[in-house]
Amino acid sequence: MEEDLIFEEYRKWKKSSLSLYNLLLTNSLEWPSLTVEWMPYSITLPNYTILRVLFGTHAPKGRNHLYLAKVFYPLDFGFERRQGLSRHLHVEKAISHSGEVNRARHLPQMPRIVATQTPSSEIHIFDLLREPNPEEKDNDYPLIKLVGQHQEGFGLAWNPLDKGYLLSSCKDKFIYIWSIFGNPRRNSPLGHYKGHTDAVNDIAWSKYDSFAFASGSNDSNMLLWDMRMLRPTHAVNAHAAEVLSVDFSPFKNFLLASSSVDRSVAVWDLRNLGRSLCSLKGHEDEVSCVRWSPFTETLLASGSQDRSVLIWDLSKLQKDNSGMHPLFKHCGHTNAVADLAWSYHKDAIIASTARDNIMPVSYTHLTLPTNREV
Numbered sequence: 001m002e003e004d005l006i007f008e009e010y011r012k013w014k015k016s017s018l019s020l021y022n023l024l025l026t027n028s029l030e031w032p033s034l035t036v037e038w039m040p041y042s043i044t045l046p047n048y049t050i051l052r053v054l055f056g057t058h059a060p061k062g063r064n065h066l067y068l069a070k071v072f073y074p075l076d077f078g079f080e081r082r083q084g085l086s087r088h089l090h091v092e093k094a095i096s097h098s099g100e101v102n103r104a105r106h107l108p109q110m111p112r113i114v115a116t117q118t119p120s121s122e123i124h125i126f127d128l129l130r131e132p133n134p135e136e137k138d139n140d141y142p143l144i145k146l147v148g149q150h151q152e153g154f155g156l157a158w159n160p161l162d163k164g165y166l167l168s169s170c171k172d173k174f175i176y177i178w179s180i181f182g183n184p185r186r187n188s189p190l191g192h193y194k195g196h197t198d199a200v201n202d203i204a205w206s207k208y209d210s211f212a213f214a215s216g217s218n219d220s221n222m223l224l225w226d227m228r229m230l231r232p233t234h235a236v237n238a239h240a241a242e243v244l245s246v247d248f249s250p251f252k253n254f255l256l257a258s259s260s261v262d263r264s265v266a267v268w269d270l271r272n273l274g275r276s277l278c279s280l281k282g283h284e285d286e287v288s289c290v291r292w293s294p295f296t297e298t299l300l301a302s303g304s305q306d307r308s309v310l311i312w313d314l315s316k317l318q319k320d321n322s323g324m325h326p327l328f329k330h331c332g333h334t335n336a337v338a339d340l341a342w343s344y345h346k347d348a349i350i351a352s353t354a355r356d357n358i359m360p361v362s363y364t365h366l367t368l369p370t371n372r373e374v
Contacts, residue, residue, distance in 0.1 A: 025088065
């Protein structure tokens with residue numbers, strides 16, 4: 001009965017989607033995907049731009065792959081209608097993966113290099129541009145296998161300022177740091193950090209300080225770290241339940257967002273961690289991921305087990321923390337949202353993945369106030 005209601009809601013959303021979106025690409029996948037990330041490069045032609053998106057499969061009983069796919073974004077929507085520009089993903093590269101792809105992230109300074117979290121507890125490093133060797137039977141094996149993490153995990157983050165440093169986290173309560181360049185023992189972690197008392201779900205580097213990162217855990221805490229120290233610099237009881245996601249603002253070095261099983265998104269000012277700057281409540285189930293916009297400093301998006309992606313505009317925040325309602329609600333899934341990503345090409349282009357084998361890519365023109373500051 002509940003499943004019938006979900007598909008009826010999805011059918012109604014699909015029917016009204018033409019009036020909600022400037023562009024909507026709904027892609028059916030063979031298997032669910034728990035990870036998605038836009039690549040930072042694009043090719044602009046006279047009438048459209050080619051974007052690329054990275055995702056992986058989560059097929060417990062099937063063969064798994066890491067995929068790099070093209071998306072055609074029309075610059076002239078009239079051209080799209082006249083020429084029949086494709087509204088589907090076009091897979092450019094399919095790399096066999098050992099087990100499900102829990103998380104995949106590209107190296108910012110060298111996007112061809114991608115790290116993945118695997119169910120075996122290993123971290124695998126791939127080169128997307130690696131040419132096949134006809135003398136080798138298996139050309140899809142990783143360049144490097146990072147071994148030392150004790151259990152399966154999902155947290156994975158490259159340092160955006162210091163090339164080659166990678167953080168991973170997992171169910172064993174530890175955070176691991178790796179270096180894949182200039183390190184003779186690059187297959188082993190440089191060290192690990194202990195501060196949480198339960199599984200560490202997510203980690204994120206600061207965009208301004210190459211030593212600073214944050215972590216969120218099932219212990220309901222968000223910890224702040226300096227990579228030169230083995231213990232956290234700050235501990236925050238961030239939510240009333242498990243912390244599932246953390247993300248630093250790309251615009252303000254003191255802003256950090258977190259999301260939780262308690263159905264809320266919290267925004268933090270690192271200069272005053274006594275209480276959150278605001279608590280965003282609009283989801284009806286746990287909030288699996290939160291991401292800041294790379295273009296507009298007051299925008300962030302959150303994805304939830306309630307099957308929706310919400311876009312928030314913090315410029316609407318009142319001093320009493322009231323008046324915060326989602327700017328936009330995307331309902332293009334029939335199951336829990338696992339990951340989402342803002343495009344580097346244009347604001348309000350978002351890709352999201354869920355456990356329903358659907359990966360929508362949407363663009364909506366958002367009407368925003370001209371003076372936006374958190």
